[in-house]
Amino acid sequence: MDQKLQLWFTELQTDDMALSCRVKKTLHQEETPFQSLAVLDTEQFGRMLVLDNVIQTTVRDEFVYHEMMAHVALNTHALPKKVLVIGGGDGGVVREVVKHRSVEKVVHCEIDGAVIEASRKYLPEISCALDDPRVDIVIDDGIKHVREHKKTYDVIIVDSTDPVGPAEGLFSASFYRSIYEALNEDGLFVAQTESPFFNRDLIPRLYKDISAVFPVTRLFLACVPTYPGGLWTFTMGSKRYDPLEVDIAGIPQMDTKYYSPAVHRSCFVLPPFVEELLVQG
Ligand code: AAT
Incomplete structure (x- = not known):
């Protein structure tokens, strides 16, 4: 078995559809007074800002x-x-x-x-x-x-x-x-x-x-x-x-x-x- 561990972030974009991105690393995660905030380093889009599990922006797009x-x-x-x-x-x-x-x-x-x-x-x-x-x-x-x-x-x-x-x-x-x-x-x-x-x-x-x-x-x-x-x-x-x-x-x-x-x-x-x-x- 030569399978590296794969971690994925999944955004439920609608109730019936999701976008998943493979995560290299979770750089930051916190609960602010307004929302949950994460910065992920992803394989496809580079660094990604996520608020309440919704992608806000990524370095590549x-x-x-x-x-x-x-x-x-x-x-x-x-x-x-x-x-x-x-x-x-x-x-x-x-x-x-x-x-x-x-x-x-x-x-x-x-x-x-x-x-x-x-x-x-x-x-x-x-x-x-x-x-x-x-x-x-x-x-x-x-x-x-x-x-x-x-x-x-x-x-x-x-x-x-x-x-x-x-x-x-x-x-x-x-x-x-x-x-x-x-x-x-x-x-x-x-x-x-x-x-x-x-x-x-x-x-x-x-x-x-x-x-x-x-x-x-x-x-x-x-x-x-x-x-x-x-x-x-x-x-x-x-x-x-x-x-x-x-x-x-x-x-x-x-x-x-x-x-x-x-x-x-x-x-x-x-x-x-x-x-x-x-x-x-
Ligand atoms: N540049 C693309 C990123 C965003 S972030 C949108 C920002 O709006 C968040 O940082 C949030 O904290 C801020 N925000 C939310 N409500 C208010 C408010 N009432 N007053 C001031 N700022 C606010 C946009 C992403 C779009 C995603 C589409 N799916």
Whole structure:
């Protein structure tokens, strides 16, 4: 018998489907006041951040999600100076936001300081911009933060966990109204809005709620291998700028692996089964 011991992490992505990854090593595990937190070193995806047994990000595929959360929104706004990132304690979205030269201040509001600490220690390639002088870290509930800041931000990015537990309120109509008020008069926001295969009730509701508040509402897609189903949705609500009207020839050259000017355009092209979700509401 020459069989090495094999350890696997399994995420139940739906009640009836799982994703399993072979684990080289468990680097960290703790119960925070908000959730159970683990950092695993996996064979397939490298280091992986897991909250409440759900994969949040991995070193090998994180670029897709973080680039698409940041650059579609920031390149839609004419001159984003002040940006709020809610959630995203790993720092991946912040790392992408600070690539924009117009950005003067990034407020990073994460409810669970333990996620930031673990990411600083075990995910340096993702958390590396958290010490940028333009970044202010606030440990607080994003819902409370937006309520307390009116007409403050040009762009708000909601990098939240799934709509259960502390993140549930980040998927509500009242939260979208508070976001509207926290934005400047030409502001816009983007949120991760889950899987078009497995969240077919949630996505139409969010789209309708955001459309009720923002004159421009657009849904776009990207492929994130470690999220359920791979294909992932993001929804943007904007007071003035339309991401489809951006002159993509004017987008500056950026150090990215998934996002590009052409992808800025193509990510809004929706297959009919996704388009269908937007007319249900
Ligand atoms: N960058 C991809 C990682 C995430 S983590 C989402 C973060 O949102 C977590 O660190 C969590 O602590 C934080 N969070 C949850 N609720 C709140 C809140 N109310 N205010 C501020 N931060 C919050 C996203 C992964 C998406 C996974 C999709 N399956």
